[in-house]
Amino acid sequence: MKPQSKILPSVLIVLLCVTTQAAQFKLANQTMTVPDGFEVMLAADTNRIQRPVSASFDDHGRLYVTDSSGSNDKPADQLKNPLARILCLQDTDGDGRFDKSVVFAEHVMFPQGCLWHDGWVYVAAPPSIWRFKDTNGDGVADVREEWWKGNTLTGCANDVHGPYLGPDGYIYWTKGAFAEQTHKLGNGRTLKDKAAHIFRARPDGSDLDVIMSGGMDNPVEVAFTPEGETIFTSTFIDFSKPGYRDGIAHAVYGGVFGKIHDVIEDGRVKRAGPDVMHPFYQAGPAAECGIGRYQSDVFGPDYRNNFFATTFNLHKVTRHILKPSGATYASTDSDFLVSDNVDFHPTDVLEDADGSLLVVDTGGWYKLCCPSSQLAKPDILGAIYRVRKAGAVKSTDKARIAAYKRMVNSPGLDLKNPSTALQLSVLTAPKRNRSKFVKALSNYGSAPGDSNAHAVRAAVEGLGRLRDKKSVPAILETLGRASKDLVLEQALIRALIDIESAGPTRAGLKTENPAIQRGALIALDQMDGSDLKPDEVVPFVSASDERLRAAANWILGRHPNWGGELAGWFRQRLTASGLATIELTALDGQLHILTHAEAGKQLLADAITQSGFRDETRVASLNAIAGAGSKETPASWKAAVLSVLETKNSSAVASAVRAARTMNSDAKIIAALRTLGHDSNQTSALRLDAIAALPAGATFDAVEFDFLRSSVSADNAPITRSTVAGVLAQAKLDASQLAALTDNLKSAGPLELNKLCGAFDGGGDDTLGSALLAALRESKSAKALHPSQLKPHFAKFPEATQKSANEFLASLDVDSTKQAANLEALLAEIMSLHGDIRRGQLVFTSSKTACVTCHEIGYVGGKLGPSLSGIGKIRTERDLLEAVVYPSASFVRSYEPMTVVNKSGDDFSGVLRKDALDEVVLATGAETEMRIARADIADMRPGKLSVMPQGLDTQLSKQELADLVVFLKSMK
16 A cells, blocks of 8 residues: 655645636645635644544534544444544644644544534444533543443434534534434324434434425535525425435425435325425436534625535535525525545535634545545545635634634524524524514515525424414415415415314315315315225315315325225316316326225226226226235236237237236236247237246247247347346256356356356356356456356255366455556556547446436436436546446445345345335345345345446447546446
């Protein structure tokens, strides 16, 4: 490993250029760019701190900093022997550089935040928040307490971040990951779900409250506006448009944030409608983390109350000027500090007493759940930098100490703003301010930019928290005027949900205003113990107002238990004449709720077999059956599916084949599927689907086997090859078929090779074993597979074959050092070839690589792997090359492989798509998935091998590889 040189004092900082736009400062290992009129200096180097993560000042100006151990071991292993520290830094001479460092606490688990408050240092250390105190004045913590228990620790350790002091005197923190937590809230309710949240509690731990819920992976840091509103950073929060991912958002009462995920769809998170909230600042794949509000005037009046945020992936700090926009905010955004060093990873930003800004750079060590380079990359240490206004007057010691004592209090607020007072009263004393809340509602107009929107939003939150039943009519009336402000509308609906006054809320259904009807309908559905009836919802399914109609359909879709009661209504609507196509299409989309009750099941069968139903409804009924997951298939369903399979030329036959997968133990269904598979008049895709629908362990005759072998050849689409490989792997092939299949292994690509080898898992004699080994030795793709992938395929062969196989596998076992060397050599070679973007795009979309099959760029591509829109902004050429050559070196969060073992001992690997109470769904390919009933699962564990096959570099020429890397790097 190349030794890491320490960052020397700031004599190495040289002002390179000053323009009217920006100033650049050269440090030992990077150039930093800031706006003209600002200066950058090194505040703490590696002599004081090594891997800082987050920081917080105490009332004497001492800076407490969490210092990571640099470990990227599994969090569960780190928890057994935590090695992180909390350091206390001091600037004893006031020159802006911290010249004293003391270890305040050792053996801290993976630190995810830091707050000094009232003598305690609070640190999020998953799965808990701990607090530390020095009671004897020696500068070292002698008391440590577990302040809050999350009780979950997932593979990325993003279960908890924080904490942060709020304007109400409460302590705030965030919960990420998707592990289920159960907490008793201060309002008496119990929270039990898997969603992401922002929590708050009093410093003594009491009055636990939920501020925000969402489907994002990782909400990180929290800050507060001058009006007392909660702002937060998050990763993986928004995928509604290409290029979206991370961002900064306003945690609005009633708003549930993205991304769309099962954790907010399982009925346990209260929803104010079918739509999710979005960040006001879209950062792309930036890895947003630290954020802070600048409260000083030192940078100039234009900077006061601006927010500064750190972007781990983009190596910069951004500036955000917030202005009210309806009931939320709009943001004017710009870069404030940018580094040209790819290993500059800022994680926190905070204001110092003199008005300067501290930027915490954790360095290049972090790799856990971060898809940056993983192979033998040096442990590059971090630092803390200070940004100052050029020519700023140096603070006196007395002024600095006074400023620190102010800074450790709750964030300052703009108390002249009426909405600030309301927001503060909501958070601290709602009971005393009910009349103010009610009055604020009456002041709201109907204009989208109404200046009272923030105050009304705060007021309705207060009424919701009070569960004020008398205010329901006023809330409903305000709903009728708020439909153009979607943020305020969600808050009003959430208040109705929390108040839980069904009678007065039902009055909203009888009004003529669709916005009121919509809000009342959603609120009645989401209330605890809801008594909403199907016949109250169905009239709105055909409403003329699009949003009301969509809400009614959304509610119907969330109630499969209504299937029996609604079967008659569905039958009447589906066979009625004169219904608009849009309404019929919506009805087709709701047929899944009929799969539970007997009357609904019969209607689905009738819709397939009887006249009077549209062809589209017939297809939708078959799709509903295919997705039902019923353990016992009704006889009427089997007969209906069989009737379509035997018709052959029906437009619904493809859907019937999918439905047949769920009933493929029936002899007549099997026979019909085989007939389709033999029929050369059908499309190859349909024939393949029919054969693939046969049960695992099926045998194939000569026609079926020859068709499958021809379909796995290199001139077929990647999805086809992968599907066929999976079918052959699960089949029961005879010895002659296995021998013939070895010829296919020689030319198989990395996408399908390992799957094809699964066909040999049943073993055979040494002759077959030798043929298998010979094919793998000849295969280019095999050389890129890990030995652990291939070894199980030889387990049931004789000892002689296993011995030969072990010798072959040993030749494939390249250690990480050799991989790193190979990567560096390959990188140097392809960089010298000057890749071409246009040619790279052709490589990306070619059947040889199949990249576009699993990855989306813009609106084009698959979703099995992460979107690559904007990947060039956050990854170097080395990182991109490594992802192609060694895809299992690192995994993008939310795309980690998972292995599920059922009670029969079968194991399935893929990307976790659904983790619900009743079943787990794994994406095993671009268009394939495996559904496993929760009751049948014996074990679930993180996988070690990526769903993306290794060895794509063996399929490409060096020039093609260079073109591909250049194309990916251009995606910015």
